[in-house]
């Protein structure tokens with residue numbers, strides 16, 4: 001009996017060791033950026049971008065138990081990062097290995113202005129993970145800083161949406177550096193953590209911003225769909241219905257919402273509706289890169 005317990009403990013600490021190594025490796029791993037280059041759409045104009053999301057086969061889920069122990073052995077040998085998802089070129093969230101593909105990602109942009117921290121509270125109550133994409137001009141005063149801290153302390157991923165929300169194409173390299181890297185510094189000062197995710201204002205990246213993604217080891221993403229800036233959806237019920245019933249809701253969809261009143265109000269109905277359709281909200285902690 002005692003022996004058995006010891007053996008268990010040994011295995012346990014061994015797994016723990018592997019886990020730690022994998023995690024450490026993950027945080028240093030080279031980031032494969034997912035450029036969202038050819039999208040001319042602006043934040044304010046287009047509802048769906050990256051429409052061609054792959055329909056994943058239902059059978060994938062049943063395959064995962066096959067040769068599990070063998071797969072684990074290979075994994076520990078290769079010392080792979082523990083990430084289960086990555087962001088593809090269409091900004092969809094795709095499984096790296098056997099993780100379920102029926103997931104969507106919730107993202108809240110232009111935060112924290114008036115409703116960001118309230119949206120974080122709602123999501124926390126519903127246990128829905130999300131990325132809050134922060135603009136530097138919203139965390140210039142104590143109130144903004146406090147709201148960012150709140151969102152961070154509720155456990156949400158803090159992403160970089162630039163210092164002042166200008167189109168990067170209109171800026172010099174030096175200005176782009178300030179917009180992106182200075183905001184990383186600023187967020188790190190407040191939360192203690194450097195953002196891993198970036199979303200360009202209006203979905204407009206530049207060659208230089210892409211090179212910064214590599215330098216800063218960040219993942220860039222646009223979005224699959226969002227409606228809360230379109231005239232007919234500036235209201236709770238219409239927005240909730242559209243977010244749930246849109247044909248763009250599919251495996252890996254990257255959902256875009258903003259720090260706005262009607263988005264805040266519609267949030268519970270949106271997450272409930274999407275869960276009822278069989279999707280899980282993916283934890284941004286699981287999103288990385290399968291590349292070394």
Ligand SMILES: [Zn+2]
Nearest residue numbers: 043109110201
């Ligand atoms: Zn924005």
